[in-house]
Each structure stands twice: as structure tokens, then as C-alpha cells.
Amino acid sequence: xxxxxxxxxxxxxxxxxxxxxxxxxxxxxxxxxxxxxxxxxxxxxxxxxxxxxxxxxxxxxxxxxxxxxxxxxxxxxxxxxxxxxxxxxxxxxxxxxxxxxxxxxxxxxxxxxxxxxxxxxxxxxxxxxxxxxxxxxxxxxxxxxxxxxxxxxxxxxxxxxxxxxxxxxxxxxxxxxxxxxxxxxxxxxxxxxxxxxxxxxxxxxxxxxxxxxxxxxxxxxxxxxxxxxxxxxxxxxxxxxxxxxxxxxxxxxxxxxxxxxxxxxxxxxxxxxxxxxxxxxxxxxxxxxxxxxxxxxxxxxxxxxxxxxxxxxxxxxxxxxxxxxxxxxxxxxxxxxxxxxxxxxxxxx
Amino acid sequence: xxxxxxxxxxxxxxxxxxxxxxxxxxxxxxxxxxxxxxxxxxxxxxxxxxxxxxxxxxxxxxxxxxxxxxxxxxxxxxxxxxxxxxxxxxxxxxxxxxxxxxxxxxxxxxxxxxxxxxxxxxxxxxxxxxxxxxxxxxxxxxxxxxxxxxxxxxxxxxxxxxxxxxxxxxxxxxxxxxxxxxxxxxxxxxxxxxxxxxxxxxxxxxxxxxxxxxxxxxxxxxxxxxxxxxxxxxxxxxxxxxxxxxxxxxxxxxxxxxxxxxxxxxxxxxxxxxxxxxxxxxxxxxxxxxxxxxxxxxxxxxxxxxxxxxxxxxxxxxxxxxxxxxxxxxxxxxxxxxxxxxxxxxxxxxxxxxxxxxxxxxxxxxxxxxxxxxxxxxxxxxxxxxxxxxxxxxxxxxxxxxxxxxxxxxxxxxxxxxxxxxxxxxxxxxxxxxxxxxxxxxxxxxxxxxxxxxxxxxxxxxxxxxxxxxxxxxxxxxxxxxxxxxxxxxxxxxxxxxxxxxxxxxxxxxxxxxxxxxxxx
Numbered sequence: 001x002x003x004x005x006x007x008x009x010x011x012x013x014x015x016x017x018x019x020x021x022x023x024x025x026x027x028x029x030x031x032x033x034x035x036x037x038x039x040x041x042x043x044x045x046x047x048x049x050x051x052x053x054x055x056x057x058x059x060x061x062x063x064x065x066x067x068x069x070x071x072x073x074x075x076x077x078x079x080x081x082x083x084x085x086x087x088x089x090x091x092x093x094x095x096x097x098x099x100x101x102x103x104x105x106x107x108x109x110x111x112x113x114x115x116x117x118x119x120x121x122x123x124x125x126x127x128x129x130x131x132x133x134x135x136x137x138x139x140x141x142x143x144x145x146x147x148x149x150x151x152x153x154x155x156x157x158x159x160x161x162x163x164x165x166x167x168x169x170x171x172x173x174x175x176x177x178x179x180x181x182x183x184x185x186x187x188x189x190x191x192x193x194x195x196x197x198x199x200x201x202x203x204x205x206x207x208x209x210x211x212x213x214x215x216x217x218x219x220x221x222x223x224x225x226x227x228x229x230x231x232x233x234x235x236x237x238x239x240x241x242x243x244x245x246x247x248x249x250x251x252x253x254x255x256x257x258x259x260x261x262x263x264x265x266x267x268x269x270x271x272x273x274x275x276x277x278x279x280x281x282x283x284x285x286x287x288x289x290x291x292x293x294x295x296x297x298x299x300x301x302x303x304x305x306x307x308x309x310x311x312x313x314x315x316x317x318x319x320x321x322x323x324x325x326x327x328x329x330x331x332x333x334x335x336x337x338x339x340x341x342x343x344x345x346x347x348x349x
Numbered sequence: 350x351x352x353x354x355x356x357x358x359x360x361x362x363x364x365x366x367x368x369x370x371x372x373x374x375x376x377x378x379x380x381x382x383x384x385x386x387x388x389x390x391x392x393x394x395x396x397x398x399x400x401x402x403x404x405x406x407x408x409x410x411x412x413x414x415x416x417x418x419x420x421x422x423x424x425x426x427x428x429x430x431x432x433x434x435x436x437x438x439x440x441x442x443x444x445x446x447x448x449x450x451x452x453x454x455x456x457x458x459x460x461x462x463x464x465x466x467x468x469x470x471x472x473x474x475x476x477x478x479x480x481x482x483x484x485x486x487x488x489x490x491x492x493x494x495x496x497x498x499x500x501x502x503x504x505x506x507x508x509x510x511x512x513x514x515x516x517x518x519x520x521x522x523x524x525x526x527x528x529x530x531x532x533x534x535x536x537x538x539x540x541x542x543x544x545x546x547x548x549x550x551x552x553x554x555x556x557x558x559x560x561x562x563x564x565x566x567x568x569x570x571x572x573x574x575x576x577x578x579x580x581x582x583x584x585x586x587x588x589x590x591x592x593x594x595x596x597x598x599x600x601x602x603x604x605x606x607x608x609x610x611x612x613x614x615x616x617x618x619x620x621x622x623x624x625x626x627x628x629x630x631x632x633x634x635x636x637x638x639x640x641x642x643x644x645x646x647x648x649x650x651x652x653x654x655x656x657x658x659x660x661x662x663x664x665x666x667x668x669x670x671x672x673x674x675x676x677x678x679x680x681x682x683x684x685x686x687x688x689x690x691x692x693x694x695x696x697x698x699x700x701x702x703x704x705x706x707x708x709x710x711x712x713x714x715x716x717x718x719x720x721x722x723x724x725x726x727x728x729x730x731x732x733x734x735x736x737x738x739x740x741x742x743x744x745x746x747x748x749x750x751x752x753x754x755x756x757x758x759x760x761x762x763x764x765x766x767x768x769x770x771x772x773x774x775x776x777x778x779x780x781x782x783x784x785x786x787x788x789x790x791x792x793x794x795x796x797x798x799x800x801x802x803x804x805x806x807x808x809x810x811x812x813x814x815x816x817x818x819x820x821x822x823x824x825x826x827x828x829x830x831x832x833x834x835x836x837x838x839x840x841x842x843x844x845x846x847x848x849x850x851x852x853x854x855x856x857x858x859x860x861x862x863x864x865x866x867x868x869x870x
Binding site (some may be wrong): 075077080082083085092 | 768772773790
């Protein structure tokens with residue numbers, strides 16, 4: 001069964017249209033990342049699911065029950081939807097244990113009743129602490145335990161790791177996702193971080209231009225984005241103009257093999273190559289170019305190379321190769337590229 | 350399976366809006382607060398424009414206007430200088446005994462101005478007129494500038510000053526071009542409080558023999574209650590107060606607060622040999638504003654004289670002061686809480702309006718509120734409410750509700766919306782959110798509001814003199830009676846009792862102020 005269905009959801013604040021005709025289906029037990037740039041409306045969409053905002057049009061269905069259809073909306077307190085805000089929003093006047101037990105009926109708010117949940121999120125023994133005695137990551141895990149205590153049908157996490165230090169983020173993220181997976185929970189994770197979305201979620205929905213432009217497993221989105229713009233949003237991408245004949249396209253990098261097998265396709269295309277699909281070779285081999293910028297990251301390195309025809313290409317490669325701006329190099333294509341039919345109506349950038 | 354039946358408990362509502370009944374309650378309180386003033390305007394217009402104009406343009410009104418403005422401007426300027434200088438020395442230099450000095454410098458804020466004046470006049474009967482007023486009142490009111498400026502100096506990000514210094518600005522230039530503009534809002538707010546207080550003050554100026562609008566209105570009331578003249582004078586007074594409030598918003602608007610995620614505290618300026626000078630200056634201020642008046646009253650208490658402690662009468666006055674203080678504080682706190690909650694995070698103007706309207710009495714001198722309420726009670730109450738305890742309590746509540754409202758609202762603003770949203774997602778109804786999340790979190794704010802209104806009520810003189818039921822006496826009215834008869838020795842115990850009663854709420858306020866914000870990190 002589907003845990004959540006959004007259909008034709010639209011929302012404006014005054015004249016400002018935030019969401020337009022959003023459709024989204026999340027099946028039970030899925031962890032979905034809702035990925036969008038800041039201001040794309042992803043938090044508004046999450047708040048609509050939680051019931052903090054009502055839709056102007058469209059329907060929201062949770063667990064088979066319509067909770068908002070544009071005329072009536074079920075109050076958030078009746079939805080059984082867990083909500084974990086960015087900063088955790090622990091009740092500052094209550095201990096960790098009382099925070100976790102907040103949503104339970106009074107009879108079940110006994111001392112020790114939260115122990116199991118706290119252990120689950122790796123905070124056994126911290127029930128007596130006050131929220132301001134916890135680290136950011138601990139607070140986030142308490143917020144998760146608090147949401148889980150009610151056995152919600154759906155858990156919403158609004159940029160839950162955004163406020164954490166870089167060093168702590170990965171650890172807390174792995175723990176939180178681990179807990180959700182262990183419980184086979186359905187969760188929606190709002191994020192603006194592509195790496196986070198791609199690495200932790202079962203499926204990713206990309207919110208752009210006020211609606212969901214593509215939804216699917218991470219690898220599908222990364223390797224088969226719906227358009228070049230989406231390709232760039234999901235990670236760095238070089239976009240080249242080309243002309244297609246069968247499974248090959250002629251570009252500034254010469255003849256490039258394409259990754260689909262549309263043998264009969266032809267015409268002008270835009271070819272997308274990820275930086276890791278390009279390689280740097282000695283000058284004289286491949287397509288000639290000049291190093292413009294070289295960035296060292298430790299685990300790999302990124303070099304921007306200018307080729308003839310004002311093309312600036314990003315190449316990801318082994319860190320051992322140290323290059324200086326001005327060095328002459330050659331560029332090769334390492335794997336088949338993705339081609340998009342060029343829309344004759346939109347002029348190239 | 351897809352059911353399309355509407356979910357149970359489905360209702361349409363907008364985010365953040367409170368219970369409709371809470372909004373209704375907010376409106377009722379706001380209207381209750383404003384109604385007497387509306388009646389006053391009505392009374393003035395009933396007399397007809399020509400007779401009102403006659404009052405407006407008679408020579409006495411002009412003289413009063415000039416005298417009131419001159420005194421207000423001078424006292425505010427001196428108090429602003431004292432307040433800003435004291436705040437800067439306390440917050441930005443390595444002056445010794447900082448904490449003790451801070452407490453001692455704040456205390457005059459809790460001592461009623463007429464008690465301070467009494468203390469000074471007892472020692473220096475020659476203090477009189479404009480000079481006497483500026484001298485005594487400046488010492489009485491500077492804490493109202495010092496407090497917000499000190500708080501603001503603590504909050505502003507010192508990095509701005511460092512940046513200015515790194516751009517080649519000298520020390521004085523940094524103060525003038527960066528520090529002062531950054532605390533400008535606080536200075537303007539403090540000056541507004543001071544000026545409004547001066548416009549409303551009766552007791553001090555009466556003792557000092559300086560005529561202002563308020564003393565004149567009071568005299569009109571006592572000599573022969575001429576409603577029209579009093580109402581017309583009240584209107585001038587209210588207009589002056591309103592102009593001040595407007596002026597403050599204009600000045601305060603320029604001071605945009607830079608939002609810093611973390612505030613870097615400024616290192617204390619090393620004064621070197623000047624430390625002694627700064628310490629001496631602050632000690633002189635403490636002695637003049639607090640030491641001398643209190644010692645003067647104490648000397649009256651212990652000096653053998655005709656003063657036999659009127660213990661029964663004193664106890665009775667303490668009892669009434671406490672009774673009125675507790676009743677007024679409860680009423681104002683509940684009313685202010687209703688308004689604050691009812692207009693919290695409201696999007697519609699209809700829901701926000703009570704919060705703004707209820708602030709109006711802030712700019713209305715107590716004597717005006719008192720006269721308006723008395724007028725309404727006499728005219729429409731069939732004489733049943735005129736000069737009764739309930740009316741007096743309502744009067745206090747109306748006068749001091751804005752103080753309670755400001756405090757409660759700021760503590761409510763510190764409760765993030767996400768907390769009530771989380772509570773909702775955990776199944777709490779709106780009343781449960783109020784009971785289990787909002788009220789526990791704003792409890793310190795409610796306590797502070799109660800303490801502030803209590804403090805203000807037991808030290809209130811002007812409105813009390815107008816509205817006190819016959820045969821009832823509070824500390825303030827008994828003090829005033831003896832003082833008026835120049836029985837300083839007999840007045841002193843009442844003054845001392847007022848200072849003693851004011852101490853616990855003051856300590857409570859200071860405690861709550863310290864703890865504030867500790868929760869919401």
C-alpha cells in the first residue's frame with residue numbers, strides 16, 4: 001500500500017506560487033529524499049504533509065485516507081505523522097525522557113517507558129538530561145525517538161542534519177537512517193544536499209520549478225536525468241552541443257559513444273558527460289586543452305580544462321596527478337555519454 | 350486500497366491561528382482598555398468645540414505647555430547622558446565592582462519618583478522649580494535609559510567595532526559611528542519611557558512646586574471637578590504622549606539590528622588610572638540617586654520627633670497596598686496573556702489589532718486613565734462604581750496592562766512555532782499545546798509581568814489619589830496625606846514600607862531577567 005499520495009497539489013502564499021500540480025507517491029517502507037534548492041518549496045510540501053499548511057488545490061492521502069482535499073483538512077494532531085524539524089525542536093522545559101513520551105497518553109508516560117526507544121537511537125541512560133545538555137546530534141536523535149514513540153504512519157524529516165557540523169553529520173545521518181531502516185519505517189527526508197539525497201535514500205524526488213520534475217532510485221536519477229538541467233543539479237556535469245547519428249554523436253571532443261541504443265535517432269543533441277567520465281592524458285593524445293584551474297581534494301582532484309571553441313570542461317581524476325594552470329593536456333572520454341534531444345524552441349545557452 | 354472518504358476530524362484552518370475564543374477575549378480586553386479613553390474624548394467634545402478651544406488657547410495652557418516641554422526635554426537629556434555613560438562604563442570598561450554597581454544603579458528604578466523627591470527635599474528644602482525638578486528627576490529616571498542601553502551594548506556584535514577600527518577609525522570615531530548607532534534604538538526607547546513617565550508624574554512636581562499639565566489636571570480635579578476643562582487638558586497631554594511615541598518609532602526605525610549568530614563580547618577597555626575616576630563617578634551617581642534619599646528617609650525614621658509610629662494605620666495601609674497590588678497584577682497579567690496569546694503569530698489584521706491597541710495606555714498618563722474611568726463610572730454606572738475598590742483595580746490593570754503585555758509577548762516570541770507544530774504532530778490539541786508547551790515556557794514571563802504590575806501598583810500615587818474609595822488608605826495615599834501636611838516624620842514610615850514592599854518583586858524581576866533565554870539555545 002502507498003503510505004502517501006499527493007495528487008495535483010498546489011499552494012500559493014498571496015501572489016507567490018510555491019507549489020504547482022505536485023504529484024508524488026511514496027510506498028510503505030521507503031525512505032524518500034525530497035531534493036530541491038533553497039526556495040524550491042520542499043519545506044512547504046513537507047508542512048502540507050504534516051498538516052501545518054493546507055493545500056489550495058489537489059489531494060493529500062496518507063495511509064489510504066484523504067487528509068486534505070483543498071476544502072477540508074485533517075488537523076495535524078490527528079494524522080499520526082511524525083515530524084522531525086531541522087533543529088530537533090525539543091521541548092526545552094522537559095527532560096529527554098519526557099520529550100520522548102510527550103505524545104503518549106498520560107497513563108503510558110511512566111518513568112522508564114522511553115528506555116527502549118532511547119536505546120534504539122543510541123541514547124540509553126540519557127533520559128534524565130535536559131535538552132540543552134545534549135549535543136546537536138543527540139538532540140536530533142531524541143527528536144527522532146519522540147516521533148517514533150507514536151508509531152507514526154509516516155515520518156517527515158526537515159533538513160534534519162543541516163544544522164550539524166560537517167564532521168558529525170555523516171555519523172548522525174547513518175544512525176538515524178539505520179534506525180528508520182531497522183523499523184522498516186516510511187520516511188520523507190527533505191534536503192538540499194545532492195550527495196545526502198543520493199547516498200541515503202531508496203528513492204529521490206527532485207523538486208524544481210514548483211513541482212516534482214523527476215522521481216526514482218538515486219542511480220537512475222544520476223545516470224538518466226530527465227534533462228541537462230537536472231543532470232547539473234544532481235552533480236557536476238559538462239554539457240556539450242552535438243550532432244547525433246545513431247549511437248554516436250559528434251562533439252567538440254570528437255565522436256562520442258552514447259549510452260542508449262536508439263540506433264535510428266539523429267539530429268542535434270546536447271550531450272552530458274560527468275567529470276568522472278572524462279580523463280586527462282598527455283598532451284598530443286585526445287582532444288588538446290589547457291589547464292585553467294586545478295583543485296586538490298585528497299580522495300580525488302578536479303581540473304578545469306579549456307579546449308578550443310571556448311569550452312570549459314571539468315575533469316575528475318586521480319589526485320596523484322598534479323597540474324598547474326597553463327599546462328597543455330589532452331582529454332579523453334572514458335564511458336558512454338547521455339544525449340538529450342535538443343528542443344528546437346529553446347536557444348542554446 | 351484507496352479510500353476517498355473524508356478523514357475524521359477534518360476541518361479547515363489556517364496555520365498559526367489561535368482559538369477563535371482567544372481572539373474574542375483579546376478583543377474584549379483591548380476594548381475594555383480603550384473604552385474609558387473614548388469616553389473622555391466624548392466628554393471633551395460634548396462641551397462643544399468653542400469651550401474646548403477656549404481651554405486649549407488660554408494663556409495658562411500655553412505656559413503649562415512650554416513649562417512641561419522644557420522640563421521634559423531637559424530631564425530626558427540629562428537622564429540620557431547619565432544612563433548612556435553609566436551603561437558604557439559598566440559594560441565596556443574594567444571599572445571595579447561592576448556587578449555591585451550595576452545592582453545599586455538599577456535600584457532607583459524601583460523607588461517611586463515621589464519618594465526620591467521626598468528624600469531629597471527633606472534634606473535640601475531649597476530644591477525647587479525647574480532646577481530642582483531637573484536635578485531630582487534626572488537622578489530618579491536615568492535607570493530607564495541605562496538598562497536598555499546596557500542590555501543592547503551586551504548584545505551588539507563587537508566584531509563590527511573591530512572592523513571599523515581595522516578600517517582606520519579612531520576610538521572616539523568607533524563609539525560615535527558604530528557603537529552609538531548600534532544602540533540607538535535602546536537609547537530612543539529609554540528616552541521615550543523617561544519622557545512618558547515625566548509627563549505622567551504628579552507627586553514629585555507638586556512637592557517641587559513645578560507646574561506641569563498633570564499637576565494642573567490634578568488641581569482642576571481637586572479644586573472643583575470641571576469635566577470639560579479636565580478632559581480638554583487630558584487630550585493635550587495624550588496628544589503630547591502620542592507625539593513622543595511616534596517620534597520614538599521614527600528614531601528607532603533607523604537602528605537596524607545586525608543579526609549575529611553568535612555575539613562576540615567586547616574586551617573591557619583598560620582605563621588605567623582613569624579607573625578610579627570612573628568608579629568615583631558611578632559612586633557619586635549611586636549616592637545621589639539612591640544613598641541620599643534612602644538615608645534621608647532613614648534618618649526621619651530614627652530621629653526622635655513628634656513621629657510616633659502609627660502602627661495600626663500603617664498595617665492597614667500595607668494590607669490595602671498588598672491587596673490592590675495582587676488584584677491588579679492578577680487582572681493585568683491574565684488580560685495581557687489573553688491578548689498576547691490571541692494575537693500571537695496572527696496573519697490577519699483583525700487578530701493582530703488587540704495587541705497594538707492594548708499598548709495605547711502606555712502613552713496615557715495615569716491621571717487621565719483615572720479621570721476617564723471615574724467619569725464613566727459616575728456618568729454611566731449610576732454612582733455604584735464611582736470610588737470603589739473594583740474600579741481602582743480596573744484602573745491599575747488598564748494602566749499597567751501594557752507593561753505586562755510587552756513582557757509576556759517577548760517571552761512568547763521566544764517560543765518557536767516549531768515546538769507547537771511538533772506537539773500537534775504528536776497528537777496534542779490546541780488547548781493541550783497551550784497547557785503543555787506554551788504556558789510552561791512563558792511561565793517566567795508571566796511571573797515577571799505579575800511582579801512588574803505589582804511593583805507599579807503599590808508605588809502608584811496619582812491615579813490612586815483620584816480613585817481611592819472614601820475611608821480607604823494605601824501606603825501611597827497615607828504618605829501623601831502626611832507629606833502634604835509637612836509631617837515628614839510621620840510620612841517616612843510609609844515611604845520606607847513602600848521601598849521594602851518593592852524589594853521582593855524587584856529581586857524576582859532581576860532573577861527572571863538573568864534566567865531568560867537560557868532555555869532556548
